[in-house]
Amino acid sequence: MSLLKTENVIMQFGGVIAVNDLNIDIKKGELAALIGPNGAGKTTAFNVITGVYTPTSGKVLFSPTDNGGVASEIDISGKRPDKITGLGIARTFQNIRLFSDLSVLENVLIATHLNINYSFLSAILRMPKARNGEREAKEKCEFLLERMGLIDLKDEKASSLPYGQQRHLEIARALATNPQLLLLDEPAAGMNPQETDELTDLIFKLKTDFDLTIFMIEHHMDLVMEISDHIYVLDFGCTIAKGNPNEIQNDPKVIEAYLGVDEDVED
Amino acid sequence: MKNTQNSLGAYLKKHWKTVVFLVLVLIGIGIADQFVNSFMRRLLNLSAIYTIVALSMNLVNGFTGQFSLGQAGFMAIGAYTVAIFTVPVGLRSTIFYLAPMAPLLANIQLPFVVALILGGFLSAGVAFLIGSPCLRLRGDYLAIATLGFSEIIRIIFTNTQTITNGALGIKSIPTISSLWWTFGIALIVIIACFLLINSSYGRAFKSVREDEIAAEAMGVSLFKTKMTSFLISAFFTGIGGGLYAALLGTVDPKQFYFTLTYNFLLIIVLGGMGSISGTIIASFVVTLGQEALRFLDEPMAFGLDLPIFRPGLRMVVFSFLLMVVVLFYRKGLMGTNELTWNFIANKYRSIKSRFTKKAASAQGGDSK
Numbered sequence: 001m002s003l004l005k006t007e008n009v010i011m012q013f014g015g016v017i018a019v020n021d022l023n024i025d026i027k028k029g030e031l032a033a034l035i036g037p038n039g040a041g042k043t044t045a046f047n048v049i050t051g052v053y054t055p056t057s058g059k060v061l062f063s064p065t066d067n068g069g070v071a072s073e074i075d076i077s078g079k080r081p082d083k084i085t086g087l088g089i090a091r092t093f094q095n096i097r098l099f100s101d102l103s104v105l106e107n108v109l110i111a112t113h114l115n116i117n118y119s120f121l122s123a124i125l126r127m128p129k130a131r132n133g134e135r136e137a138k139e140k141c142e143f144l145l146e147r148m149g150l151i152d153l154k155d156e157k158a159s160s161l162p163y164g165q166q167r168h169l170e171i172a173r174a175l176a177t178n179p180q181l182l183l184l185d186e187p188a189a190g191m192n193p194q195e196t197d198e199l200t201d202l203i204f205k206l207k208t209d210f211d212l213t214i215f216m217i218e219h220h221m222d223l224v225m226e227i228s229d230h231i232y233v234l235d236f237g238c239t240i241a242k243g244n245p246n247e248i249q250n251d252p253k254v255i256e257a258y259l260g261v262d263e264d265v266e267d
Numbered sequence: 268m269k270n271t272q273n274s275l276g277a278y279l280k281k282h283w284k285t286v287v288f289l290v291l292v293l294i295g296i297g298i299a300d301q302f303v304n305s306f307m308r309r310l311l312n313l314s315a316i317y318t319i320v321a322l323s324m325n326l327v328n329g330f331t332g333q334f335s336l337g338q339a340g341f342m343a344i345g346a347y348t349v350a351i352f353t354v355p356v357g358l359r360s361t362i363f364y365l366a367p368m369a370p371l372l373a374n375i376q377l378p379f380v381v382a383l384i385l386g387g388f389l390s391a392g393v394a395f396l397i398g399s400p401c402l403r404l405r406g407d408y409l410a411i412a413t414l415g416f417s418e419i420i421r422i423i424f425t426n427t428q429t430i431t432n433g434a435l436g437i438k439s440i441p442t443i444s445s446l447w448w449t450f451g452i453a454l455i456v457i458i459a460c461f462l463l464i465n466s467s468y469g470r471a472f473k474s475v476r477e478d479e480i481a482a483e484a485m486g487v488s489l490f491k492t493k494m495t496s497f498l499i500s501a502f503f504t505g506i507g508g509g510l511y512a513a514l515l516g517t518v519d520p521k522q523f524y525f526t527l528t529y530n531f532l533l534i535i536v537l538g539g540m541g542s543i544s545g546t547i548i549a550s551f552v553v554t555l556g557q558e559a560l561r562f563l564d565e566p567m568a569f570g571l572d573l574p575i576f577r578p579g580l581r582m583v584v585f586s587f588l589l590m591v592v593v594l595f596y597r598k599g600l601m602g603t604n605e606l607t608w609n610f611i612a613n614k615y616r617s618i619k620s621r622f623t624k625k626a627a628s629a630q631g632g633d634s635k
Contacts, residue, residue, distance in 0.1 A: 050484060081480075081483040082483050082485075082486045082487055082488045082489070085483075091484055093484075097480060097484075098478075098481070099473065099477035099482075100477060101477055102474075106470060109470055110473075110485050110487065111486065113471055113486050113487050118466075118467070120495070123462065123466035123467070123468055124459050124462050124466075126462055130466060176485075
């Protein structure tokens with residue numbers, strides 16, 4: 001059953017077509033990856049899915065499961081980002097966007113915003129409902145921080161964390177929104193091979209533990225080939241290949257557009 | 268029942284310093300209310316009102332990160348509401364001598380508290396009308412729109428002769444002199460702001476300030492959050508304006524020039540954008556400081572007729588002091604910190620360690 005589907009999505013900025021006729025189909029429980037050279041339109045595709053941009057044409061269909069386990073398909077193209085987050089899509093950012101002046105715990109607490117519902121008045125009067133809501137949110141966030149190995153740093157300012165941990169914090173924050181689909185925009189960017197390995201394990205564990213479907217943009221080919229079920233390759237906005245890691249590695253188009261160049265750089 | 272008592276006990280145990288401090292503040296206000304002279308009383312009242320208005324401005328500008336410059340306009344709405352509805356009906360014909368008051372309003376007189384709250388709500392209502400289009404925009408549009416609004420309100424109040432008595436203003440407003448009104452309401456506003464900031468609403472405010480795109484991706488509705496902050500701010504400002512009218516006993520449109528807004532901007536920049544305690548401290552420092560420097564305006568300040576001691580020097584010195592503060596404390600006195608017990612303890616420790624280090628290094632110098 002597909003969780004996220006895009007149908008002929010085109011995103012055009014003036015004369016530039018950043019994403020041309022994007023058709024992806026991510027099944028529930030899958031780990032899909034989006035790869036492609038710089039400027040291929042990967043982050044733009046993410047921005048269309050999360051509502052930052054309204055696509056010029058095409059549909060983005062998301063089928064979240066509600067509490068009763070029933071999935072219903074919704075066209076989310078053009079919806080506001082906060083609404084889409086509320087439906088169950090969370091994301092991290094390529095160039096880390098933490099709330100840098102706030103503490104690590106506060107960063108995660110903000111992401112529970114949609115799940116704690118107490119009225120404005122009970123916030124000011126500190127009614128039991130507000131107190132309980134706050135306590136539950138805090139417990140949940142501390143659990144997530146523990147999971148991401150950040151619990152000892154919870155009172156530090158987010159901007160004071162080292163780079164790798166800031167990336168972890170972004171993932172913790174995304175998880176706090178209770179997502180069904182997690183979009184990771186280059187989670188391993190700037191990490192050394194050892195850190196990348198650890199991240200690979202972590203992503204894999206999170207996927208099973210939180211019952212997530214993951215869609216990620218990544219440049220580390222080892223990571224992508226190791227954990228992806230399905231890979232989409234973009235080049236100049238067009239999808240030039242899709243398939244499992246094996247198919248992608250042997251696709252002549254991909255080798256020509258991307259992997260060939262990439263191997264030269266790496267060697 | 269037992270459970271609630273226990274939690275209350277635990278609460279008191281955890282926050283006993285704060286509770287003691289609050290009780291001391293209340294006793295302090297009580298003593299001051301008995302003994303201060305009328306000049307000091309007015310200054311203290313004004314400081315408390317400035318605290319209310321500056322704090323509500325900080326809610327939008329400091330905590331939510333939206334640059335709004337409409338404080339004078341919202342204050343005017345609150346002030347005129349109190350003025351129009353509390354002036355005794357019998358006096359109205361003498362006040363409105365150029366044109367009689369509109370018959371619809373001429374016979375309505377409300378108790379002070381009701382008029383005060385009504386002023387808050389009217390102010391919030393107008394904020395909703397301005398905010399609906401402006402808060403959807405990003406960037407500095409809000410500053411321009413609210414600045415324009417504040418001037419428009421003043422012009423409207425100057426020209427609605429039968430409601431506001433135009434440029435003549437409204438006199439004989441029943442005044443308040445007790446410190447309890449202003450300080451009581453200021454305390455309520457401070458506590459409400461503090462609790463609000465430490466709730467999920469307050470966190471949403473701060474997330475919008477830090478990064479709008481990330482906030483939205485975390486499920487925070489930008490418009491709703493900005494609007495909430497803007498409405499609360501306008502409500503409290505309206506109340507502050509109402510108290511201002513009742514303190515002075517007279518309102519006229521000239522009191523609400525946009526320069527009034529800059530007073531509050533100055534306070535929140537000085538105190539720290541995003542700090543409640545900083546705003547409180549700065550409100551008192553600015554209000555009392557401007558008066559304390561008044562001797563500089565008098566030509567014979569030190570028994571000599573020095574050429575620089577002329578009206579206006581006070582503001583020169585004041586501005587200079589401000590520049591010094593901003594130079595050394597770029598984020599205001601408190602930054603985004605709060606004056607909590609932990610903060611004080613940390614400051615004390617750092618100062619102490621600095622002194623011991625100095626002493627140690629001095630000794631080291633001797634041994635050389």
